[in-house]
Amino acid sequence: MFSKMFNDRLPGEADYRELMSGSEPATPPLQPAPMPRQNLAFWTPQLVLRNFAHTLRELRRPAPVVQAATISVPNADEPR
Amino acid sequence: MPMSRDDAKVQRWLFLGLVLSTTAAASTRLLDVFRFDQISVLDGTLLAVFAVLFAWIATSFWIACLGAHSLWRGTGQSRTIADGVLPVIASRSRTALVMPIYNEDAQHVCARLQAMLDSLRQAGVIAQFDVFMLSDSNEPRCWAAEVGAWRALRASNKDTHIYYRKRERNTGHKSGNIAAFCRDWGTLYDYMVILDADSLMTGQALGRLVNTMDANPRVALVQAPPLLVGGDSVFARMQQFASWVYGPVYVAGLARLTGEDGNYWGHNAIIRVKPFMENCGLPLLPGRPPLGGEILSHDFVEAALLRRAGWEVRMAPEIAGSFEASPPTLIDYLKRDRRWCQGNIQHVKLIFAQGLRTSSRLHFALGAMSYLASPLWLIAVVLFCAHALRVENATAVTYEGRYPILNWPLSHSVAFISIAVATLAMLFVPKALSIVVLLRNEPAARYGGTTRLVGGCLIENALSVLLAPVFMLSHSWFVANILTGRTTRWATQPRGSAGIGLRRAVTAFAPHSLAALIVGFGIWRWLPGEFWWCVPFLLGPAVAAALAWLTSKPSLGHAMRRHGLFLVPSETEGLAILERVELLLRGRGAEAGAAQVGHKVLAA
Numbered sequence: 001m002f003s004k005m006f007n008d009r010l011p012g013e014a015d016y017r018e019l020m021s022g023s024e025p026a027t028p029p030l031q032p033a034p035m036p037r038q039n040l041a042f043w044t045p046q047l048v049l050r051n052f053a054h055t056l057r058e059l060r061r062p063a064p065v066v067q068a069a070t071i072s073v074p075n076a077d078e079p080r
Numbered sequence: 081m082p083m084s085r086d087d088a089k090v091q092r093w094l095f096l097g098l099v100l101s102t103t104a105a106a107s108t109r110l111l112d113v114f115r116f117d118q119i120s121v122l123d124g125t126l127l128a129v130f131a132v133l134f135a136w137i138a139t140s141f142w143i144a145c146l147g148a149h150s151l152w153r154g155t156g157q158s159r160t161i162a163d164g165v166l167p168v169i170a171s172r173s174r175t176a177l178v179m180p181i182y183n184e185d186a187q188h189v190c191a192r193l194q195a196m197l198d199s200l201r202q203a204g205v206i207a208q209f210d211v212f213m214l215s216d217s218n219e220p221r222c223w224a225a226e227v228g229a230w231r232a233l234r235a236s237n238k239d240t241h242i243y244y245r246k247r248e249r250n251t252g253h254k255s256g257n258i259a260a261f262c263r264d265w266g267t268l269y270d271y272m273v274i275l276d277a278d279s280l281m282t283g284q285a286l287g288r289l290v291n292t293m294d295a296n297p298r299v300a301l302v303q304a305p306p307l308l309v310g311g312d313s314v315f316a317r318m319q320q321f322a323s324w325v326y327g328p329v330y331v332a333g334l335a336r337l338t339g340e341d342g343n344y345w346g347h348n349a350i351i352r353v354k355p356f357m358e359n360c361g362l363p364l365l366p367g368r369p370p371l372g373g374e375i376l377s378h379d380f381v382e383a384a385l386l387r388r389a390g391w392e393v394r395m396a397p398e399i400a401g402s403f404e405a406s407p408p409t410l411i412d413y414l415k416r417d418r419r420w421c422q423g424n425i426q427h428v429k430l431i432f433a434q435g436l437r438t439s440s441r442l443h444f445a446l447g448a449m450s451y452l453a454s455p456l457w458l459i460a461v462v463l464f465c466a467h468a469l470r471v472e473n474a475t476a477v478t479y480e481g482r483y484p485i486l487n488w489p490l491s492h493s494v495a496f497i498s499i500a501v502a503t504l505a506m507l508f509v510p511k512a513l514s515i516v517v518l519l520r521n522e523p524a525a526r527y528g529g530t531t532r533l534v535g536g537c538l539i540e541n542a543l544s545v546l547l548a549p550v551f552m553l554s555h556s557w558f559v560a561n562i563l564t565g566r567t568t569r570w571a572t573q574p575r576g577s578a579g580i581g582l583r584r585a586v587t588a589f590a591p592h593s594l595a596a597l598i599v600g601f602g603i604w605r606w607l608p609g610e611f612w613w614c615v616p617f618l619l620g621p622a623v624a625a626a627l628a629w630l631t632s633k634p635s636l637g638h639a640m641r642r643h644g645l646f647l648v649p650s651e652t653e654g655l656a657i658l659e660r661v662e663l664l665l666r667g668r669g670a671e672a673g674a675a676q677v678g679h680k681v682l683a684a
Contacts (some may be wrong), residue, residue, distance in 0.1 A: 024234070027243045033267045035259050037361040038385055044430040071340075 088339045095142055095337060100265070102138040107131040107503050113492045122470070126463040133456050136449050137506040140330070147333025151517045168203050168287030171294050173270040175209050175350070177286075180257040182216045182250070184277040186225035189213070190233045191664040192280055195627035195657045197237050203283030208290065210241040210269070214257050216250035217243040222432050253377035254346075255362055266353045276347035278405040280309065282657050285401030289350040292396065300356065300391035301383060303342060303349040304402035305331045309650045311406050313635035314577065315413070318540055319406040321646040325527070325537065329514040331397040340392040341439035346379035348402045352391070356382070366427055370422050370567040377423025380447055381430060403650075409580050409632035410547070411588055414554050418568050421451040421558040425471030454555030461617070465603065468610050511537065528647035536646045546620035546627060553592050553621055579632040582625070589624035596621035 110130055114123040177196070181189055200206040213230055217223045223246055230244040247260060258274065266272075271293055273286060285304055292302050307327065308320035335342065360382045365372045375381050383393045407413040427444040430436070450477060515537060519530065527533040596618045603618075604611045620627070630636060640646055650658055 026230075027245050028241070028262050028265055028268060031267045033357065035263050035266070035357045035361045037360065038363045040363045040365075040430070040433045041435075042366065042429065043434060057380060 086341070091146075092337065094191055095146065098142045099135060099138045102141070102506075103131055103135040106134045106138075106499060107259045108597075109417060109495060109499055109502075113495045115613055116492070120470075122463060122466055126460065126467060129456055129460045129463065133444065133453060133460060134506070135451050135505070137503065139446070141506045141510055143333035143337060144329050144513060146336055147329040147331065147332070148510075148513040150332045151329060151521060152337050154521075167212040168205055168284055171208055171287075171290045173208065173290055173294055174268065175286075175290055176261075176265070176269045176272040176353075176618075177209050177211045177275060178214060178258060178261060178272045179275045179279075180216065180254050181226065181277050183219050186215070186222065187665065189226075189277050190229040191661045192278070193233060193242075194236070194664055195660040196281055196283070196286070197240065197485050198660055199281075199657050200286060201239070201283070203287050205283060205287045205290070206240050209286070210243065212261060212265075213242070213244045214261055215244065215246040216253070216257050216598075217246070220251065237366040242289035245658040250375045252374060253376075255375070255382075259361065262353065262357045266357050269284040269353050272353055272356075273350045276348050276404060277530075279347050280308065280657055280661065281348060282401030285399050286350075288399050290393075292399070292458070293350055293352060294315050296392070296394075298392050299394055300352045300386045301342075301344055301349055301393045302399075303344055303393075303395045304333075304349045304399040305345070305395060305397050306402045306404040307648075307650075308406045309403045309648075309655060310661075311407045311408070312637050313632050314637045314640060314646075315631035315639060315681070316406040316408050317637045318543055318631070319413075321536055322540055322646055323406075324648040324650075325518060325533070325540075326511055326514040328397065329510065330516060331395065335395040335397050338395060338439065340394065341437060342393040342395040343392060343443050344381070344383040346377075347522070348404065355386060355389060355391050359385045359391070365426065367429075368565075370562050370565065370621045371426055373431065375423075376426055377420065377447070380427060380443055384430070384443070385438050387437045387440050388435055389522040401657075403655075408634075410550075411580055411584070411632075417451075417551075417555065418558050421555060422562050422568050424448045425559065425562050451555050451559060455559050457552050460554045465607065465610075468607050508541070511541065522649075526649040526652050528644040528652060532644040532647060539645065541573075543627075545616060546623070548618045549596075549617050550589070550592055550624045550627070553595060557591075579634060580629060582629050585625040585629040585632075587615050588629055589621075592621040592624040596624075599635060 095204060107127060107130060110127055111119075114127065119127075175191075179193060193213070197206065198209070200209055211233075213226065215226050217221055217226060226246075227244065230242065234242045245261070245264075247257060250257065252259060269289060273281070274290065275281070281304070289302055289304060305327070308316075308323040311317045311320045362375045362378055362381060365375060367373070386393055407416055424447040428448050431444045431448075470590065480554045515533065518527075519533075524530040524533050529538070566594075600611075600614070600618045600622070603614050606681065625635075649655075
């Protein structure tokens with residue numbers, strides 16, 4: 001019987017369901033939810049060099065000058 | 081009290097400093113030897129390989145020292161199988177006990193599940209747990225037995241849900257199996273405890289894992305490091321003795337060092353399902369198998385992905401009651417290593433993945449080094465022999481024209497001996513520390529008394545010395561195979577054994593013996609002065625077949641047990657959950673009958 005089963009279909013495809021048929025369900029009702037495949041980008045020598053060059057360019061750039069802003073706040077509404 | 085982040089950082093820098101300074105001290109000693117003559121390319125290569133290997137053993141050494149310090153001070157609890165140390169509090173969280181299986185012995189699997197359910201019932205927390213048998217089996221006789229055993233299990237545990245699901249295509253192997261469970265029913269559960277077919281966890285341990293997760297909402301995974309139990313053969317008993325005696329020190333050190341950057345070992349761990357589903361869908365690696373494609377060793381990667389997403393991954397050696405079984409024979413152990421080797425070498429690629437934490441990269445590097453160290457040791461041995469050959473053949477006098485120049489080969493024996501002693505200290509001092517800590521924290525009677533404990537350690541060390549070169553040769557072969565593109569298939573791990581035949585052992589280890597004899601003859605012929613130094617390294621591979629054959633014998637293992645050797649507390653004091661499994665298997669009661677029901681249904 002097993003050899004027949006193997007010859008004409010995937011192992012365990014339909015017979016498994018025959019075995020599982022019973023009064024109680026074998027599993028809880030399906031609650032489908034996504035489990036997305038994660039993406040990984042890898043460091044390559046080219047990427048490392050490009051990043052290094054970018055960092056050097058950034059370092060050579062003159063540092064941005066920060067000027068203190070003067071904001072006048074009217075105090076006319078303050079109690080005298 | 082948990083360590084603050086700043087303290088943990090200081091500790092890690094201190095650890096790094098200790099590893100680097102130890103390595104630098106040993107390497108400069110070797111450099112001094114080479115510098116005396118001129119440093120050749122051979123010397124430079126040998127020095128580089130030696131530095132990498134010494135850094136590797138220094139890492140293990142300092143982890144063990146850290147662990148020994150923790151256990152000595154009592155900050156990391158010593159492992160005990162005495163249940164009921166802490167009361168387990170009932171939780172409102174729902175937890176799935178997930179048992180992925182692939183052509184396993186269904187009776188063994190269900191006996192373990194039954195024992196765990198009994199233990200959960202005893203702890204009063206069974207209502208929080210549902211059980212899922214997730215089958216990937218593709219052999220009809222296996223899944224027929226699984227269905228029968230599952231039915232029997234469900235019939236005798238009406239107070240909980242026991243589910244069975246079989247995948248029609250086992251894509252992604254074990255990690256794919258768990259991912260499929262998450263996609264189908266993950267949203268029903270707060271946590272899942274991943275089990276292996278040989279896992280065994282007490283109700284107390286499972287309850288404490290759930291309580292730990294409830295109390296730490298930033299933690300996504302807690303690994304309860306398993307101890308080995310239930311070994312019959314000499315090999316399995318030796319492994320389990322080592323896991324009980326030396327294991328706690330290493331695990332305590334690792335847990336202390338890694339903190340929230342812990343690792344996942346693939347089973348006997350609890351996982352918060354939601355972040356796992358959001359962050360742990362495994363990526364495909366660029367390139368073709370064996371180094372590219374599907375990720376084989378999923379556990380380290382899943383831990384790294386959880387850390388990338390900001391979740392904590394913890395190791396909890398203080399949670400007692402987490403067990404697994406050892407492969408019964410040396411051959412089975414090496415077969416498992418072949419799979420693990422491929423998975424860990426695949427991780428080398430992930431060291432260069434963007435966005436991962438440095439600690440995750442270190443876990444990948446250490447895992448890969450477990451196997452890459454072997455070919456490096458082999459290269460180091462060959463280079464040392466080449467160096468010795470060069471020194472041996474150096475002429476005492478060379479001439480510049482008619483003028484003789486003395487060129488006495490100087491003996492560097494003292495320097496080499498000091499390097500050898502340092503290397504041996506890195507390997508054996510942690511074991512000695514483990515025994516000292518164990519004798520301080522636990523009564524020696526749990527291991528059969530001090531004499532038998534020390535005797536067991538001496539035998540274990542002698543066997544380890546013989547087996548180490550066998551592992552070195554086998555792992556080197558595995559690495560060479562993997563790097564030349566030969567892949568391994570997903571296989572079921574043997575869980576019990578009646579021993580291996582001598583013919584099988586000879587066939588498996590003939591290459592090792594042949595290599596040892598050829599190298600031994602070469603050294604005796606061309607480096608007679610070094611021959612006796614090399615005997616300990618050559619003896620193991622030369623007699624590997626006999627070793628594998630003898631250590632596979634359960635009868636010899638039983639005899640050792642009778643004489644009090646390699647005793648562990650699960651044997652001296654008894655371990656209720658393990659005894660329950662053995663009782664169920666001896667009786668072959670419900671499961672065996674149920675398996676027959678399955679076969680009858682098929683035959684009808």
